[in-house]
Amino acid sequence: xxxxxxxxxxxxxxxxxxxxxxxxxxxxxxxxxxxxxxxxxxxxxxxxxxxxxxxxxxxxxxxxxxxxxxxxxxxxxxxxxxxxxxxxxxxxxxxxxxxxxxxxxxxxxxxxxxxxxxxxxxxxxxxxxxxxxxxxxxxxxxxxxxxxxxxxxxxxxxxxxxxxxxxxxxxxxxxxxxxxxxxxxxxxxxxxxxxxxxxxxxxxxxxxxxxxxxxxxxxxxxxxxxxxxxxxxxxxxxxxxxxxxxxxxxxxxxxxxxxxxxxxxxxxxxxxxxxxxxxxxxxxxxxxxxxxxxxxxxxxxxxxxxxxxxxxxxxxxxxxxxxxxxxxxxxxxxxxxxxxxxxxxxxxxxxxxxxxxxxxxxxxxxxxxxxxxxxxxxxxxxxxxxxxxxxxxxxxxxxxxxxxxxxxxxxxxxxxxxxxxxxxxxxxxxxxxxxxxxxxxxxxxxxxxxxxxxxxxxxxxxxxxxxxxxxxxxxxxxxxxxxxxxxxxxxxxxxxxxxxxxxxxxxxxxxxxxxxxxxxxxxxxxxxxxxxxxxxxxxxxxxxxxxxxxxxxxxxxxxxxxxxxxxxxxxxxxxxxxxxxxxxxxxxxxxxxxxxxxxxxxxxxxxxxxxxxxxxxxxxxxxxxxxxxxxxxxxxxxxxxxxxxxxxxxxxxxxxxxxxxxxxxxxxxxxxxxxxxxxxxxxxxxxxxxxxxxxxxxxxxxxxxxxxxxxxxxxxxxxxxxxxxxxxxxxxxxxxxxxxxxxxxxxxxxxxxxxxxxxxxxxxxxxxxx
Amino acid sequence: xxxxxxxxxxxxxxxxxxxxxxxxxxxxxxxxxxxxxxxxxxxxxxxxxxxxxxxxxxxxxxxxxxxxxxxxxxxxxxxxxxxxxxxxxxxxxxxxxxxxxxxxxxxxxxxxxxxxxxxxxxxxxxxxxxxxxxxxxxxxxxxxxxxxxxxxxxxx
Ligand code: FES
Ligand code: FES
Numbered sequence: 001x002x003x004x005x006x007x008x009x010x011x012x013x014x015x016x017x018x019x020x021x022x023x024x025x026x027x028x029x030x031x032x033x034x035x036x037x038x039x040x041x042x043x044x045x046x047x048x049x050x051x052x053x054x055x056x057x058x059x060x061x062x063x064x065x066x067x068x069x070x071x072x073x074x075x076x077x078x079x080x081x082x083x084x085x086x087x088x089x090x091x092x093x094x095x096x097x098x099x100x101x102x103x104x105x106x107x108x109x110x111x112x113x114x115x116x117x118x119x120x121x122x123x124x125x126x127x128x129x130x131x132x133x134x135x136x137x138x139x140x141x142x143x144x145x146x147x148x149x150x151x152x153x154x155x156x157x158x159x160x161x162x163x164x165x166x167x168x169x170x171x172x173x174x175x176x177x178x179x180x181x182x183x184x185x186x187x188x189x190x191x192x193x194x195x196x197x198x199x200x201x202x203x204x205x206x207x208x209x210x211x212x213x214x215x216x217x218x219x220x221x222x223x224x225x226x227x228x229x230x231x232x233x234x235x236x237x238x239x240x241x242x243x244x245x246x247x248x249x250x251x252x253x254x255x256x257x258x259x260x261x262x263x264x265x266x267x268x269x270x271x272x273x274x275x276x277x278x279x280x281x282x283x284x285x286x287x288x289x290x291x292x293x294x295x296x297x298x299x300x301x302x303x304x305x306x307x308x309x310x311x312x313x314x315x316x317x318x319x320x321x322x323x324x325x326x327x328x329x330x331x332x333x334x335x336x337x338x339x340x341x342x343x344x345x346x347x348x349x350x351x352x353x354x355x356x357x358x359x360x361x362x363x364x365x366x367x368x369x370x371x372x373x374x375x376x377x378x379x380x381x382x383x384x385x386x387x388x389x390x391x392x393x394x395x396x397x398x399x400x401x402x403x404x405x406x407x408x409x410x411x412x413x414x415x416x417x418x419x420x421x422x423x424x425x426x427x428x429x430x431x432x433x434x435x436x437x438x439x440x441x442x443x444x445x446x447x448x449x450x451x452x453x454x455x456x457x458x459x460x461x462x463x464x465x466x467x468x469x470x471x472x473x474x475x476x477x478x479x480x481x482x483x484x485x486x487x488x489x490x491x492x493x494x495x496x497x498x499x500x501x502x503x504x505x506x507x508x509x510x511x512x513x514x515x516x517x518x519x520x521x522x523x524x525x526x527x528x529x530x531x532x533x534x535x536x537x538x539x540x541x542x543x544x545x546x547x548x549x550x551x552x553x554x555x556x557x558x559x560x561x562x563x564x565x566x567x568x569x570x571x572x573x574x575x576x577x578x579x580x581x582x583x584x585x586x587x588x589x590x591x592x593x594x595x596x597x598x599x600x601x602x603x604x605x606x607x608x609x610x611x612x613x614x615x616x617x618x619x620x621x622x623x624x625x626x627x628x629x630x631x632x633x634x635x636x637x638x639x640x641x642x643x644x645x646x647x648x649x650x651x652x653x654x655x656x657x658x659x660x661x662x663x664x665x666x667x668x669x670x671x672x673x674x675x676x677x678x679x680x681x682x683x684x685x686x687x688x689x690x691x692x693x694x695x696x697x698x699x700x701x702x703x704x705x706x707x708x709x710x711x712x713x714x715x716x717x718x719x720x721x722x723x724x725x726x727x728x729x730x731x732x733x734x735x736x737x738x739x740x741x742x743x744x745x746x747x748x749x750x751x752x753x754x755x756x757x758x759x760x761x762x763x764x765x766x767x768x769x770x
Numbered sequence: 771x772x773x774x775x776x777x778x779x780x781x782x783x784x785x786x787x788x789x790x791x792x793x794x795x796x797x798x799x800x801x802x803x804x805x806x807x808x809x810x811x812x813x814x815x816x817x818x819x820x821x822x823x824x825x826x827x828x829x830x831x832x833x834x835x836x837x838x839x840x841x842x843x844x845x846x847x848x849x850x851x852x853x854x855x856x857x858x859x860x861x862x863x864x865x866x867x868x869x870x871x872x873x874x875x876x877x878x879x880x881x882x883x884x885x886x887x888x889x890x891x892x893x894x895x896x897x898x899x900x901x902x903x904x905x906x907x908x909x910x911x912x913x914x915x916x917x918x919x920x921x922x923x924x925x926x
Contacts, residue, residue: 022805242870484868
């Protein structure tokens, strides 16, 4: 018999067969009868007033079915952190007063083919009055800078955080240092482009949107709001998603326009798809950030205080700005038990493209700044960086100064284990020239991550439904959005285990707002933890319903029964009483007629972040990890070669070890790209490298050996002890590499990406100093 | 317009296509082989990889008229009911995440293994250099290709 406890095993992905056979359907593949091609008209200016839009010529073009501008809309703004931060709701689906970046949407067309749609765009006359623009966050904050919205000094989001007495603590320090770190923008570069199909049903006034999205329910909410419709009349369906990484977490004007154009063209479906250049230029990007940090430390290695400023270039609209700033700042306190901390976070509007969510939110940027800074502090007092971190890292069962409750916490074990498997003691600080001018070094970075965050709604619930049919088939309905990370598989594993049946029995139906329960979406590493708990609860409920019938029939106490390995068993003796199939048939039989429909939901015990103070327990649990990089630096060419990464991760418990390792490997390689070369570049607000040939992402030849080890802390809240982990492995990578470079050649690069030119310049600088 | 005879996955199709039509367009839009994806249409990502006479080519750079007389294989032709050992290895090794790069990746691997049945890791890595994957970090993909090579040698 097949094993029926898939939890903790690397079972094959539930969707892998269709994917390797080319039968997995993405919205990208979808074609509907009568489908039109939709296209967006975007602003060519970074900042301009819209004087007039004339669409008459475009409308007359044969083959054009509809043209829309803001005049066809109710003119309602949307934002992504609407519930707690209403002041960040700042974007119209189609702008009509002003455009604020190159790419801002002003109109859209639907036509019978691509060529006609393109031609129609060129026939729309928009009269702009150009306004002065600002492209740097620092400039934008200065008095007199062009006002992009109404926010004072263009600061759209601020988060002042102060705990303890940092000034006094700095004075009492044995060593104080100041550093400034610069982080560049980057692209998600998911391989499936952003794509959606909207269809309006005239007879019912309802719309359906198929979208390549990480958050169907969030789109539904924004769509209903901006179209002034009931949420019940908006149906969002997700199919397979070809990668997201945070880039598909919001409603985009193209989603909105696909539906609106469909309405205007009499209900024909309208497909909107970005080409690669548009994905790079007009979707979302990573926040470029500046960290100015000043911290102090005692001789014994205790960090006394950390102070400073975090400035993020948010681009034209707020998007997930509050989440990014919160994630950036709270990260400091998840990782280190700081008592005195003062950080001022500002997310600043500029006329650059919109910065938004991307794997790790602001955590990747913070990871680089904190972890590089910590290494420099350690060196300042002559302490080993591993020792230094062990001294200051957070502990299990503690509450941080800002009231985050860290229950299970394997951070210190992660650090120790990473040091052990990497041979840290033997390698660190040992000068090693492997070839003339080529030096080896080792460096560490540590990180912590949330499992969801209460930033989107008053609750953070997810739900699941499990139905067991008469023939014993098990269907799981979840609103969780698998975008490739494998959450459907994890959910099926959890359901199978809890219900006591084979994994192969479970079919999953995921993410259709009209059919599946609510789920806030795939972000902040929340799905395994939150949706996983919901699924577990649904399976428990279904199991109870089956056992009730069995207990009644066999005149036994339900407490004494369980389902395991596809059998209903007596709990104590383990004796099989009847098979799962027999039990299900019994439920559906003449005497009972009981349909088995289990339901479950889960709402983690969290509190929203108070943006006036930085307090709040944003996550139901926290994950931790340590990463160690070994690098080789060529002092002649400036080339950095990462030889190996060691990753030790407190994942609570791995539901599917292969999937977890896969997430870690994917994250690390993505981090490697961001550290060494990925750089979305802008000139006067225009992306200058919007192609894979110019924006390089890691290739197979850059694959590095990764040794990944789990620390199992069995989280008391997690399903089977599991925690989420989609983001954490990206956070410490850049610093681990930068610190390793310092170990190799004595230079600390403080601005990413670490290019050969920067290495050579820093080496030269060093030489001149000595 | 030109009339072309195309051999795709062993089936012969006779079509009228514009001279400038790309193979990817013909495969997806005319013939419905949706397993072939694309991501850039610029020759930069490898997602649109298919086989022409057993060699991997980018279907976004090849004109349909150029495909005439060559045996084109898409992922659908490799195996759907009975999977090819490479497809199976991708499942077994956990090499599939979002799956968008997968068809192209598998076909590029097939082209490699047909020419070099026992490649070294280095050879695999180089053969797949033109196929981007944003999800996996390549580790499991390379393992899958190596494991498929071993299995295929055992059961020729
Ligand atoms: S689609 Fe990118 S290479 Fe063909
Ligand atoms: S699996 Fe997603 S791009 Fe390769």
